[in-house]
Amino acid sequence: MTVILKLHYRISMIKRLFADKETSCISVIFLILLVLGTAILLILFQPHHRLYQLDAQTSHIDLDFSESSQNRWLISEFQLCTTNDINEIDLFSEDSVEGDSCTTSIEPTDKDRVLKIYSGTKAAIEWSDIDGLRVSLSNTKSVGEIEDLQDNKKLLGKKVLLHRKPTITPLNLTFVAAAYIGAEAKLGQNAILQKGVIKVFEKAKYVFNSRYLIGDISLSMGDVASFYKMDGASEPMSIKGFLNIPSSKLDPMGINITAYAGAEINGNVTIRRFGTQGIEFSPTLWKRIEADPTLSLLLTLFGMLLIVLELASLGFNHSAKVHDRLSHKKFKKRNYY
Numbered sequence: 001m002t003v004i005l006k007l008h009y010r011i012s013m014i015k016r017l018f019a020d021k022e023t024s025c026i027s028v029i030f031l032i033l034l035v036l037g038t039a040i041l042l043i044l045f046q047p048h049h050r051l052y053q054l055d056a057q058t059s060h061i062d063l064d065f066s067e068s069s070q071n072r073w074l075i076s077e078f079q080l081c082t083t084n085d086i087n088e089i090d091l092f093s094e095d096s097v098e099g100d101s102c103t104t105s106i107e108p109t110d111k112d113r114v115l116k117i118y119s120g121t122k123a124a125i126e127w128s129d130i131d132g133l134r135v136s137l138s139n140t141k142s143v144g145e146i147e148d149l150q151d152n153k154k155l156l157g158k159k160v161l162l163h164r165k166p167t168i169t170p171l172n173l174t175f176v177a178a179a180y181i182g183a184e185a186k187l188g189q190n191a192i193l194q195k196g197v198i199k200v201f202e203k204a205k206y207v208f209n210s211r212y213l214i215g216d217i218s219l220s221m222g223d224v225a226s227f228y229k230m231d232g233a234s235e236p237m238s239i240k241g242f243l244n245i246p247s248s249k250l251d252p253m254g255i256n257i258t259a260y261a262g263a264e265i266n267g268n269v270t271i272r273r274f275g276t277q278g279i280e281f282s283p284t285l286w287k288r289i290e291a292d293p294t295l296s297l298l299l300t301l302f303g304m305l306l307i308v309l310e311l312a313s314l315g316f317n318h319s320a321k322v323h324d325r326l327s328h329k330k331f332k333k334r335n336y337y
Contacts, residue, residue, distance in 0.1 A: 029309045036302045043295055044285060048202040051211060052227060052261040052269065054241070056196025056219055059127050059254040060183040066238045067119040068176035075115045075146075077171070078135075080106040081161040106146075115162075117144040123177075125243070126191045127255050133171075133245055135162040164245075171245040178226075178236035181257060185222035185274045192222050194254055198269055200283050204294050212291045215283035217269070224272040227261050237261050 065071050082105075117123075121143045124136040137143040137160040146154045164171070182193030196219035201211040219225055227237040241259025261267070268282035289295055 026309065029305055033302060033305050033309065036298055036305070040295065040298050040302065043205050043292065043298070044288065046205065048205065048288070049262065050214075050267065051201040051203075052239070052267070053199045053201065054181065054196065054225070054239070054257065054259045054261075055199075056181055056193060056225070056257050057254045058182050058193040058196070058257060059191035060189075060193070061125045061243070061255065061257060062180040062183075063123040063125065063175055063177040064179075064236070065117050065119055065121045065123065065175065065177040068240075070174040070176045070240065071117040071144075073115045073117065073173050074112065074171075075162060076111060076113045077108050077167065077169070078162045078164045079108055080146075081163070082157045083159055112149055114147045115144055116147060118142060125255070127245065128191065129166060131163075132166040133162075133164040133255075136160075137162070168247045170247050173243040173245070175242065176238055176240045179239050179241075179259065180224060180226045182219075182222070182224040184224055184272060193219060193224065194221055195219060196223075196225070196257075198225065198281070200269075202283075202288065202292070204292060210293070212293060214287045214291050215281075217271070217279075217281045219271065220273065222274045226270050227267060228270060229267050237267055 117137070118139060118141075120141075121137055121139040123138075125133070127133050137156075139158055142158065143156050143160050145156060181196070183189055183191055185192055197216060198219065199216040200214050202214045203211050227239055229235050229237045239259045239261040241257060244256040244258070246256060268280050271279040271281065273279060289299070
């Protein structure tokens with residue numbers, strides 16, 4: 001009798017599995033949950049395009065220029081000194097611009113004069129409210145060339161110093177280069193980073209074609225910030241931005257820099273901070289879960305369907321128990337007669 005009852009129960013369960021509407025509904029929900037779960041994992045671990053945004057104020061910045069049409073500066077207000085012998089320390093002395101160390105000296109002019117900076121040129125840029133802006137350019141071959149309105153060109157040497165005295169006229173200088181924003185705080189180094197913030201944006205996948213903030217970090221006075229292509233990698237990332245040298249009377253705090261860097265593979269920001277081993281900043285997956293609108297939508301649907309599945313399962317179990325009792329009673333009644 002017991003074996004017959006168990007066999008009857010199994011057969012009835014199999015029939016309900018394929019025939020009952022409630023079971024079909026549960027199967028559909030389970031399938032949708034499986035698809036959603038796969039999509040969530042795919043979006044979570046798939047590389048996202050990241051955009052790093054830097055806004056800072058500093059008195060020192062080092063640039064390593066890449067090949068770009070953005071590396072063209074209007075230098076009409078600059079005094080230019082070029083030489084192949086001057087060393088980097090002398091570049092920021094008072095005698096380096098007007099002294100005998102200059103093999104070529106070009107004075108400021110009212111006419112437009114454009115400096116085209118070659119790829120591979122390195123620049124050390126310092127600003128002070130007393131001396132103004134000083135830019136040291138160096139390259140193993142030539143730092144670049146000067147163009148005027150008549151398309152006359154002058155090839156420059158391996159080392160060039162640009163000097164712009166303090167003025168009430170603001171100036172913007174665009175660049176595409178690997179950048180090291182700030183200088184380490186140490187004896188004799190007064191030109192340092194004052195303040196700043198780095199924000200990281202990611203581009204949403206599939207559903208929303210928008211960017212969302214995934215993390216940010218504030219820069220403290222004396223920090224040195226730089227960008228690298230991958231976590232733990234030593235290859236710097238080129239960033240695109242501009243330097244704003246404000247009026248010396250209106251904002252005598254330093255150079256304002258706004259820059260952007262994009263990376264398809266997750267990069268990171270390295271911050272050298274005085275008295276510490278430094279900081280490597282790269283947003284975590286948890287930040288992506290919190291901020292990604294596509295993930296938020298899918299996780300919300302996943303959670304709602306889990307609740308529906310639980311309620312449907314409870315209803316199905318209750319119906320199955322009632323059906324089993326009725327079937328058991330009918331079976332016993334038939335055997336009784």
